[in-house]
Amino acid sequence: MKQNSLHVGTLAKGLRLLRAFDEAHVSLTLTELVERTGLEKSAVQRLAHTLHVEGMLDRDPDTRRYRPSHAWLELAYVYYWSDPLISRALPKLIEFSRTVGETVNLAQMSGDHIIYALRLPNHRTHFAASIVGRRVPALATASGRVMLATRSEAEYREACATWPLPAVTPLTITDRAVVEDDVIAARRNGYTITEAQVLLNEISLAVPIIGTDGRADAAVQVSLSSLTYDFDRVRREILPVLLDTTASIQG
Amino acid sequence: MKQNSLHVGTLAKGLRLLRAFDEAHVSLTLTELVERTGLEKSAVQRLAHTLHVEGMLDRDPDTRRYRPSHAWLELAYVYYWSDPLISRALPKLIEFSRTVGETVNLAQMSGDHIIYALRLPNHRTHFAASIVGRRVPALATASGRVMLATRSEAEYREACATWPLPAVTPLTITDRAVVEDDVIAARRNGYTITEAQVLLNEISLAVPIIGTDGRADAAVQVSLSSLTYDFDRVRREILPVLLDTTASIQG
DNA sequence: ATTTGAGTATCATTATTTGATACATTAGAT
DNA sequence: ATCTAATGTATCAAATAATGATACTCAAAT
The missing domain is CATH 3.30.450.40 (GAF domain)
Known part of the structure; x- marks a missing residue:
């Protein structure tokens, strides 16, 4: 998995969760995330949890689906300024x-x-x-x-x-x-x-x-x-x- | 640092790098990232490298400053659909x-x-x-x-x-x-x-x-x-x- | 009532991150 | 142009923190 000693695999995996969302997949369950990322269930569980706690993913308490959060808009805002x-x-x-x-x-x-x-x-x-x-x-x-x-x-x-x-x-x-x-x-x-x-x-x-x-x-x-x-x-x-x-x- | 066993600290730190950018800080050097995130220099080096390789940060080859990448706009696009x-x-x-x-x-x-x-x-x-x-x-x-x-x-x-x-x-x-x-x-x-x-x-x-x-x-x-x-x-x-x-x- | 599937929780193992340090390069000052 | 300080890069032993297998809980479907 690691090619370069500077590569932080855990972070890269977390980003893969974010990229699992697209216009055809605007909300994803835990198992859907597993399918789309190809990562282990446990890993996805932990990474998704972290992204949620850190405010990068919202979560519907009923359906338990993860969704992009407002933070995704904030990033675009910063991009505009940059x-x-x-x-x-x-x-x-x-x-x-x-x-x-x-x-x-x-x-x-x-x-x-x-x-x-x-x-x-x-x-x-x-x-x-x-x-x-x-x-x-x-x-x-x-x-x-x-x-x-x-x-x-x-x-x-x-x-x-x-x-x-x-x-x-x-x-x-x-x-x-x-x-x-x-x-x-x-x-x-x-x-x-x-x-x-x-x-x-x-x-x-x-x-x-x-x-x-x-x-x-x-x-x-x-x-x-x-x-x-x-x-x-x-x-x-x-x-x-x-x-x-x-x-x-x-x- | 870890309160919950589901918390993936490495990912959370990576997100802190992203949040270090705002309208007043549209591009950051390695040391500026260290200052703004409060993380270790080595950690920032690795995390920033990873974010760059994964396409979340662009880098000016001359000034070596990291900048938000187009990916930040793509995320907003997905948000809109979601x-x-x-x-x-x-x-x-x-x-x-x-x-x-x-x-x-x-x-x-x-x-x-x-x-x-x-x-x-x-x-x-x-x-x-x-x-x-x-x-x-x-x-x-x-x-x-x-x-x-x-x-x-x-x-x-x-x-x-x-x-x-x-x-x-x-x-x-x-x-x-x-x-x-x-x-x-x-x-x-x-x-x-x-x-x-x-x-x-x-x-x-x-x-x-x-x-x-x-x-x-x-x-x-x-x-x-x-x-x-x-x-x-x-x-x-x-x-x-x-x-x-x-x-x-x-x- | 039972089964299935999805989500959650736990834990020993070890791969990965860590952070100190040394090296290289750049930019700024004289 | 030369030196110096600051910034960026590379390396590695230590041990922390991520891993992934497994077991548990719950709800929905048969």
């Missing part, structure tokens, strides 16, 4: 959201996924509105591709060849050559538009936030209904404002 | 935000504090816009008082007598009798308005979300500028819409 991009981007995104009236998100690269760090929903946003913290394979998203487009050729080719590219929707493009073409196009254009890659009937427009080294680790992405918009209209009406927004965040 | 109130309230809050055009928050009771679980900012929201996950002493907030007002007399009297009531701003009311009067008024009125209790020049209007047992564990709160609004105008223009909103969340 990431300077958030405070820089938020006022600009509010402004954008107000003038355009459509849902706007801030995405960041996180390994081979993107993670949504901010979302300002608009009035016709469907349920999955709370996607802050959600991870999606980068290649499947406009944000991911447009960020890759700012990297070196070696880097984006490697990514297009090896990063995960599951069929999130029936319409998700799983042909890596097509994805790479899209990245190459984004290098010229400075933006990417996709449709129905992550969500059906959703058009995504993304523009990178480019750092001082020319590389982007973040992007601003607008979610639009394909029932209301087509690519041309997006380019005409949304893109110019979005480019202003990202420029002001970089500045 | 709390049924979130998905019930969000569409209604979006609707409210759209018709009223002012910042609206969802607050939940968390011990003797409230915690902000959702925020939809408006365009003139000042910086501290990202307050999701922030905890504030319940007695100092309109949300906290209006929730207390739905509890039994014994309960709210106990709370008003013992819960923390620090002077968050120079204008925060620290007279517990006054706070209790406000709670009592909220029992009659079904809402509370405060001014400058948490933030100067901020008027807060809060209405409880009452559960089937008649108790409220959550409240919807609107943040308004006292430069634009006075209490009368708030009651006339905002309150009726807000009451509709909370009613629809309960239904």
Whole structure:
């Protein structure tokens, strides 16, 4: 179990309990935790108990199910303060959201996924509105591709060849050559538009936030209904404002 | 150190490292972690290393400072899915935000504090816009008082007598009798308005979300500028819409 | 009434954490 | 540029604290 003498196995196991929860498993019993973590029953018993006492897990006294506690929100709060991009981007995104009236998100690269760090929903946003913290394979998203487009050729080719590219929707493009073409196009254009890659009937427009080294680790992405918009209209009406927004965040 | 044989001290210590980060300490060196946690240097070294390897802490290779990782956002994402109130309230809050055009928050009771679980900012929201996950002493907030007002007399009297009531701003009311009067008024009125209790020049209007047992564990709160609004105008223009909103969340 | 499954409690064993110490590297001062 | 203090890293013997097998309790289902 121990590879490095600095590795504290007990702590790692405790974190595995936290990771056992996801959108499909929002509350877990002791035995479910055993199944999902693969740990011994006794260990799970002790670790879950400790997480509960320490305030990281709530527990329903009747069903005895463990649930994420408010502490999980507090951690996100601290993350927001810790990431300077958030405070820089938020006022600009509010402004954008107000003038355009459509849902706007801030995405960041996180390994081979993107993670949504901010979302300002608009009035016709469907349920999955709370996607802050959600991870999606980068290649499947406009944000991911447009960020890759700012990297070196070696880097984006490697990514297009090896990063995960599951069929999130029936319409998700799983042909890596097509994805790479899209990245190459984004290098010229400075933006990417996709449709129905992550969500059906959703058009995504993304523009990178480019750092001082020319590389982007973040992007601003607008979610639009394909029932209301087509690519041309997006380019005409949304893109110019979005480019202003990202420029002001970089500045 | 161990009181209960089910308590796993190592895990608890690891969590202390996570809690060492807050809005004033967004990145920490090894020695700073030692200071803030009160643990041994060797222990902190191992625990921090483990948290880093397990993806809970990022590390700047130059400064060697530990920082919250994206995982902190992922946890909030899971929390959102785990709390049924979130998905019930969000569409209604979006609707409210759209018709009223002012910042609206969802607050939940968390011990003797409230915690902000959702925020939809408006365009003139000042910086501290990202307050999701922030905890504030319940007695100092309109949300906290209006929730207390739905509890039994014994309960709210106990709370008003013992819960923390620090002077968050120079204008925060620290007279517990006054706070209790406000709670009592909220029992009659079904809402509370405060001014400058948490933030100067901020008027807060809060209405409880009452559960089937008649108790409220959550409240919807609107943040308004006292430069634009006075209490009368708030009651006339905002309150009726807000009451509709909370009613629809309960239904 | 009996069985099953889930949660809880206990304890000897030993693997793991511990914390002291020594070493390496960095940053700050002169 | 050189030295010094502070910070970070690595190692290891000692013993504490986690382990996991087992037995017990309880509730729900047959």
